[in-house]
Amino acid sequence: MAFVVTDNCVKCKYTDCVEVCPVDCFYEGPNFLVIHPDECIDCALCEPECPAQAIFSEDEVPAGQEQYIELNAELAEEWVDNNITEQKDPLPDAEEWDGVPDKLEHLER
Template identity: 60%
Template sequence: MTYVVTEACINCKYTDCVEVCPVDCFYEGENMLVINPNECIDCGVCEPECPAEAILPDTEDGLDEWLEINTKFSESWPNITVQKDPMPDAEDWDGKDDKKELLSENPGDGD
């Protein structure tokens, strides 16, 4: 098992999860975070920290596509290990569905 960041993170990018991760397996894109599944130790401390409830165990149904997205972008986006402010309009986007088309492939700033 591993944890996966899902589309609920898109345009929110809360980084509360980054602060608690003991192995620094989060990577930052322009408008979302991903988890490197090869670095995640399945401790689960990140899941309850996410205000957008965007982090789920990969044992949940329908997460294959998001596991692929996390795997792909964690190889090219910069590592993030410190908490930052969320995106400016995160509260407006929090809880909205069907955000996948808004996913930017551009990397974030990292630490």
């Protein structure tokens, strides 16, 4: 069972979570992070580090956000060359987007 980055990460992209990942399973897109499900060891270290509370265990993904399970797997493969292991600054308007619902349409590939 892997952890999943969900809707609230879109247009925020806080990277506090990547620093604590012991297996470097985070991948970065223009305005979103994903967790590679085949690399995640389900250690749960990333979940409490996410300031946007956008990371959930696969079996605890909020209702209506289940599409992020498959999206994490798909984008991790697409962004395979964009492995991120060190914290970076969040997007400039991250605070404005934190908590805004239904951001999937804003996800950039």
